Amino acid sequence: MVALRAHSTRRLPLLAVTLLLLACVNTTSVDAEGIDDLVAPLVGDLEELRRSRVDVSSLTSSLDEAVRLWESGDVEGAYRIVESVRFEVERLKGEAPRVYALHIARVTLTVLALLAIPPLFYILFPRLYLWLWFTSRRGWVVVRGAPRR
Amino acid sequence: MLLDDEVFAVLTAVVIIASVLGVAMVVRDELGGERFTAIGLLDENCRIGDYPRYAYPNQTLRLCLYIYNHMGKPVYWRVVYKVGDNTTLPTTNTTSPRPAIAEWRGVLDHGLNTTRRIEVVVGELPVNATRVALIFELYTYNTAEGRWEYTGRWVHLYISIRR
Structure with a gap:
């Protein structure tokens, strides 16, 4: 019994070091997964917002800044930025349908305007040309038998 | 004739x-075109050219990563980041089998680089390596x-090992 206890006591520092190493390894992996768990859902939201044509460039930059802070060890600063991005994302989600509708309307109008140019040119250009031709010669006088220039 | 028919036909064709x-x-802007990402390795001044040619084991090297999102x-x-050799380089489909030594993350909007x-x-x-490849593999998060x-994109830099 005494021998067993002595044997266990000798192994205690080794066990402590092993546990400490395991804790370090575990903490590192939790940290890496932690930032993923924090940032990935917001990136998904930003993808969705961008599909709705909402400008998310500033939010993307903020998230990038948060990731850098996290990597440099400033977890609190990273959390603060992530929270502000989350708040802004929630606000923009409400505006997304209106922004998308405006975008679709703008694209539709642009395409329609571009498609309308050829027929309008076909109809209007000869008339405009004639109008300019006659306007520029308004003061001309027709003289019978005048020499041709 | 005030407006020549042939001239009018040519003008109409140009307008069409x-x-x-x-x-x-x-339409092309709406569809977004080809989609890809890119990774590049730059020297410590974040320029192409002055890359390290050799290093001692466990030496720290300064480099620059370039990432582009399209x-x-x-x-x-x-x-x-991994260290391998010419037999353990990644391919466009598989990553290097070497263990990961370090990693860096970031978020990038479409059309931007960092x-x-x-x-x-x-x-x-x-x-027993005398010549190793510093391997940098690019991953993206599938939300x-x-x-x-x-992503199938990687970049590597060969350096000699001095002991």
Whole structure:
């Protein structure tokens, strides 16, 4: 019994070091997964917002800044930025349908305007040309038998 | 004749072609075009050219990573650093089997690029290696499936090992 206890006591520092190493390894992996768990859902939201044509460039930059802070060890600063991005994302989600509708309307109008140019040119250009031709010669006088220039 | 028919036909054709090109450009912008990401390795001044040629085991080297996003959406990217040789380089489909030594993450919007100064340790060397490859693999986060995906893009730099 005494021998067993002595044997266990000798192994205690080794066990402590092993546990400490395991804790370090575990903490590192939790940290890496932690930032993923924090940032990935917001990136998904930003993808969705961008599909709705909402400008998310500033939010993307903020998230990038948060990731850098996290990597440099400033977890609190990273959390603060992530929270502000989350708040802004929630606000923009409400505006997304209106922004998308405006975008679709703008694209539709642009395409329609571009498609309308050829027929309008076909109809209007000869008339405009004639109008300019006659306007520029308004003061001309027709003289019978005048020499041709 | 005030307006020559042939001239009018040519002008009309030019206008039709311009109109079609305009519509094509609008549609192309909407579809987003080809989607890809890119990774580049730059020297410690974030320029192409003055790369380290050799290192001692466990020496720290300063380099710069260049990442570009053209995926039509913001991406959450990750670069994993490994040290291998010419037999353990990644391919466009598979990653290097060597262990990851370090990694860097970031978020990038569509059409933007970023350069990041990094410090890498020339460690985890293959046995008896005299010439190793510093390997940088680019991953992006698939938000739909909730996991990292290898993009098939990597960059590597060969250096000699001095002991």
